Amino acid sequence: xxxxxxxxxxxxxxxxxxxxxxxxxxxxxxxxxxxxxxxxxxxxxxxxxxxxxxxxxxxxxxxxxxxxxxxxxxxxxxxxxxxxxxxxxxxxxxxxxxxxxxxxxxxxxxxxxxxxxxxxxxxxxxxxxxxxxxxxxxxxxxxxxxxxxxxxxxxxxxxxxxxxxxxxxxxxxxxxxxxxxxxxxxxxxxxxxxxxxxxxxxxxxxxxxxxxxxxxxxxxxxxxxxxxxxxxxxxxxxxxxxxxxxxxxxxxxxxxxxxxxxxxxxxxxxxxxx
Amino acid sequence: xxxxxxxxxxxxxxxxxxxxxxxxxxxxxxxxxxxxxxxxxxxxxxxxxxxxxxxxxxxxxxxxxxxxxxxxxxxxxxxxxxxxxxxxxxxxxxxxxxxxxxxxxxxxxxxxxxxxxxxxxxxxxxxxxxxxxxxxxxxxxxxxxxxxxxxxxxxxxxxxxxxxxxxxxxxxxxxxxxxxxxxxxxxxxxxxxxxxxxxxxxxxxxxxxxxxxxxxxxxxxxxxxxxxxxxxxxxxxxxxxxxxxxxxxxxxxxxxxxxxxxxxxxxxxxxxxx
Numbered sequence: 001x002x003x004x005x006x007x008x009x010x011x012x013x014x015x016x017x018x019x020x021x022x023x024x025x026x027x028x029x030x031x032x033x034x035x036x037x038x039x040x041x042x043x044x045x046x047x048x049x050x051x052x053x054x055x056x057x058x059x060x061x062x063x064x065x066x067x068x069x070x071x072x073x074x075x076x077x078x079x080x081x082x083x084x085x086x087x088x089x090x091x092x093x094x095x096x097x098x099x100x101x102x103x104x105x106x107x108x109x110x111x112x113x114x115x116x117x118x119x120x121x122x123x124x125x126x127x128x129x130x131x132x133x134x135x136x137x138x139x140x141x142x143x144x145x146x147x148x149x150x151x152x153x154x155x156x157x158x159x160x161x162x163x164x165x166x167x168x169x170x171x172x173x174x175x176x177x178x179x180x181x182x183x184x185x186x187x188x189x190x191x192x193x194x195x196x197x198x199x200x201x202x203x204x205x206x207x208x209x210x211x212x213x214x215x216x217x218x219x220x221x222x223x224x225x226x227x228x229x230x231x232x233x234x235x236x237x238x239x240x241x242x243x244x245x246x247x248x249x250x251x252x253x254x255x256x257x258x259x260x261x262x263x264x265x266x267x268x269x270x271x272x273x274x
Numbered sequence: 275x276x277x278x279x280x281x282x283x284x285x286x287x288x289x290x291x292x293x294x295x296x297x298x299x300x301x302x303x304x305x306x307x308x309x310x311x312x313x314x315x316x317x318x319x320x321x322x323x324x325x326x327x328x329x330x331x332x333x334x335x336x337x338x339x340x341x342x343x344x345x346x347x348x349x350x351x352x353x354x355x356x357x358x359x360x361x362x363x364x365x366x367x368x369x370x371x372x373x374x375x376x377x378x379x380x381x382x383x384x385x386x387x388x389x390x391x392x393x394x395x396x397x398x399x400x401x402x403x404x405x406x407x408x409x410x411x412x413x414x415x416x417x418x419x420x421x422x423x424x425x426x427x428x429x430x431x432x433x434x435x436x437x438x439x440x441x442x443x444x445x446x447x448x449x450x451x452x453x454x455x456x457x458x459x460x461x462x463x464x465x466x467x468x469x470x471x472x473x474x475x476x477x478x479x480x481x482x483x484x485x486x487x488x489x490x491x492x493x494x495x496x497x498x499x500x501x502x503x504x505x506x507x508x509x510x511x512x513x514x515x516x517x518x519x520x521x522x523x524x525x526x527x528x529x530x531x532x533x534x535x536x537x538x539x540x541x542x543x544x545x546x547x548x
Contacts, residue, residue, distance in 0.1 A: 062373055062380035068388045072346045099336055099370055100424040106336035114342045125399045127426025145399060150374040152401025160436040
């Protein structure tokens, strides 16, 4: 997928919603627990109920790895189901990987070739040669952690650097723009850090930002949009728990649709004002 | 496992060798390619041939994820094989994970509960609340990336911080010591960065350091030991490609033993001088 295709989908659906498929077996409605593959059946129902309201799905790999082979199979089936039935949707493997070059190449193979995700999240700590193997894939995107939504993000990300008199997360943004195929980069910026988006947009005005933290983590959609929107929207706002667990009864998918619809309507108003 | 048990094993075997099980299907000898599970059969042969010469095995998850379910199953079988047949060995999931708290808890469940590894490598970029869920497990270890062995490690890790007038990787070491259950921490320090070990030992004199980069990446065992050893050894030196791919013929396991033996003998001389 290209960013232009992603933008067109945003315009068509009047939505820049990303739904995080972070499925905790303990929270799946009881009637699905009896099925052969509860995680996949849950995802399938959520996807069928929300695919016209969002532009992206983002399974977090931790929630699949925690269930071993069974979990990995559910992840494979989920991404296959999206790619076969809703190929226009942008898919994100929220994996936060990153390793030395030949190892990052294996992760890129896992998520881009084997699973066929459109994008993967990557941690920046190991620098350029740990990220560039992901950037070699045409029309695939690497979503680099910049400023994350958790409380401890300040512990290292917001420390000031002597060399450049800037915070670490801004240095990550600046430096990453010099990497080969940097146009294949997007960035993670937490919604709980909306006030920083104004500065971030000065460094990466045109890039897509993946913004987790709206909802359960306390971030505000309006604040994020106020500081983070660019002319081509440039935001993917993620919600996971608020949509997935709107109900733990047989009506869970209908209730998840209602929650997704609330966010889509807010986004529609915002897009139409652009 | 406790660090005391690890130290006793080092003394008994006169070795602080860790073997990295980073299995690339393209490099497995042709006669194993015909078997039902070439990756596991390869690992099993390497483990059987080297278990008395090393104290730890370290599969890098990227090399398993790249082969999807088949790869994840090979990883499961490999760790089970080690735990059942050689339970004294220390096992490391080289996964470089790290995410917001509830997600890191799922990764901890995946590697400590489900797969039953003794330890997992974790990236520090997201700070305390992304690491502490791993540290809650008694007798399990979290090996935090400090200064990695790749060329780009200098790009962010060696930048100087204004607040503390120290490099980022040293700040990671210092800060991590304040986290809850910090005694369950070990650190990754690349062998290609041996000259920095003297300073690192001032910050974490007693911690075990996992040192990749000896061999294929060019690091020197003697240099690492000169600056990195402590009274209880405190080092796990990893070698992957140099041992695994000593031969691509039917004698590959014998040849891998010869390479492991060379390193063990160098280590024996070093330990006996301590």
